[in-house]
Amino acid sequence: MALDVDSVVVRYGDTTAVDGASFALDGGRVLALLGPNGAGKTSLLRVCEGFRRPDAGRVTTLGLDPYAARDRLMPRVGIMPQGGAVHPMARAGELLRLFASYAADPVDPAYLARTLELGDDVLRRQCRRLSGGELQRLALALAIVGRPELVFLDEPTAGMDVEARHTTWAVIGQLRSAGVSVLLTTHLLDEAERLADDVVIVDRGRVVAAGTPAELTAAAGIDRLTIHADPGLPVGDIAGTITGTIAGTIAGCVVTEAAETPGRYTVDSPQGTVDAAAAAAVLAWFARQGAHVTGVHSQRRTLEDVFLALTSRRAGR
Numbered sequence: 001m002a003l004d005v006d007s008v009v010v011r012y013g014d015t016t017a018v019d020g021a022s023f024a025l026d027g028g029r030v031l032a033l034l035g036p037n038g039a040g041k042t043s044l045l046r047v048c049e050g051f052r053r054p055d056a057g058r059v060t061t062l063g064l065d066p067y068a069a070r071d072r073l074m075p076r077v078g079i080m081p082q083g084g085a086v087h088p089m090a091r092a093g094e095l096l097r098l099f100a101s102y103a104a105d106p107v108d109p110a111y112l113a114r115t116l117e118l119g120d121d122v123l124r125r126q127c128r129r130l131s132g133g134e135l136q137r138l139a140l141a142l143a144i145v146g147r148p149e150l151v152f153l154d155e156p157t158a159g160m161d162v163e164a165r166h167t168t169w170a171v172i173g174q175l176r177s178a179g180v181s182v183l184l185t186t187h188l189l190d191e192a193e194r195l196a197d198d199v200v201i202v203d204r205g206r207v208v209a210a211g212t213p214a215e216l217t218a219a220a221g222i223d224r225l226t227i228h229a230d231p232g233l234p235v236g237d238i239a240g241t242i243t244g245t246i247a248g249t250i251a252g253c254v255v256t257e258a259a260e261t262p263g264r265y266t267v268d269s270p271q272g273t274v275d276a277a278a279a280a281a282v283l284a285w286f287a288r289q290g291a292h293v294t295g296v297h298s299q300r301r302t303l304e305d306v307f308l309a310l311t312s313r314r315a316g317r
Ligand SMILES: Nc1ncnc2c1ncn2[C@@H]1O[C@H](COP(=O)(O)OP(=O)(O)OP(=O)(O)O)[C@@H](O)[C@H]1O
Pocket: 012, 015, 016, 017, 035, 036, 037, 038, 039, 040, 041, 042, 043, 044
């Protein structure tokens, strides 16, 4: 196991930033820590990196207490802090070569710069003269040039354009293929869905959900079916009119017509997904009504739907 976070509490004065969070990162996997602003993600990273001792609970990073054994841990981990945090007067290329010189078996800095599309003009510039996206790519290069076993990336693609984001995703994919464990935070849920093997959602310092992206979206009861047909069909009675073996397949499905869009019917299953048999049964019912069906659309709920449902961003909270 690369990382084990057990009932961790982090306080700043009266503020409890992390309130008993537990999760684990297995070796060679990518874990995305998601949560609204102020949820406690950076505070969790800081205790995992050994910059801060938790106020309660325990963290084990690569088998070590990261605070007590920071000196032993540092050569084995890579850290990309939020916002890049590099010395403003240093030249990008010098920093990259310096970080490489600290490592026993570094990646060739020139190769890494090419991979991250940091051209010679960028490498010659002082960090204060880099764009936000260039700074982020440099910070990523600094984090991985020493071939770490475990990498912490705090919002790695914040401020990057689409192309740089794709380059970064490719690099994270390569790290994973090479067996490197990655813990990243992000506000981009499509990024988490695309990159992460495991997702942990935190809100107000607590873990509110954890699992693979597929588990999280499946557990939310998804795969909504939308049917467009004549308005005003008596859908409230569907379950009562479907008999025989097929009745069981739609038991629990709720079919509703959208008040704001007459003729748009949604089929939801509180127990789980609306499976193909249930969808077929509902469509057969529409056919029996002589309904003119103009569209059928099935939609998988995304991680974003799950996130919004679980966190304090939800409207009205
Ligand atoms: N050094 C500090 N002193 C006092 N309060 C702090 C400190 N660092 C963080 N906090 C507070 O702790 C809480 C958690 O902050 P943290 O930065 O860990 O959240 P986050 O999930 O990383 O947020 P973001 O997504 O905005 O980066 C917030 O309420 C924040 O204001």
